[in-house]
Amino acid sequence: MLALFRKIADGLISLSAFVGTLGLIFVTVVVLVDVIGRTFGAPLNGGQDYTQMGMVIIVFGGMALCDKLGGHVSVDIFETSFPDRLNHLMDIIAALLGAAIFVGIAYTVYESSKLSQMLKLATNIVNLPKWYFQWALSVLALITALGMLLRAVELVLGGPHVRADKEIRE
Secondary structure (H helix, E strand, C coil), X not given: CHHHHHHHHXXXXXXXXXXXXXXXXXXXXXXXXHHHHHHCCCCCCCHHHHHHHHHHHHHHHHHHHHHHCCCCCCXXXXXXXXXXXHHHHHHHHHHHHHHHHHHHHHHHHHHHHHHHHHHCCXXXXXXXXXXXXXXXXXXXXXXXXXXXXXHXXXXXXXXXXXXXXXXXXX
């Protein structure tokens, strides 16, 4: 059962990262076109709007993969002073806390999207509706929360610590 759950979560995490990659490519092209356009006195109309909304997709699209690979910044000043069981417990708590935070982000942004939709809020220059990007952020945050929750369950069941083989030693 856990293997099936991991397979589904990995698929969603890969999809999330793919969406983030598409956002990065899109923003890169927008910036390139805008810079070239400015050189010739014709900047891209709405380049700032496209870039701002694209950043939402880039950041939250890659968040789940970053967590899965253990890429988040961690300060482990005291980690070597604590017993392994305490470090393991702290990893479980951190994963659960992270999942709760991302569920909170998803819920808050989704509630905000309902207000944005009701008020027809849009970007300033090209009038991109904000709620579509808020919906995307909510879904991507839930995927991240799902990955963190799964990591906590795997740690409880004795799974490996993600960062164990990723640490940089000096």
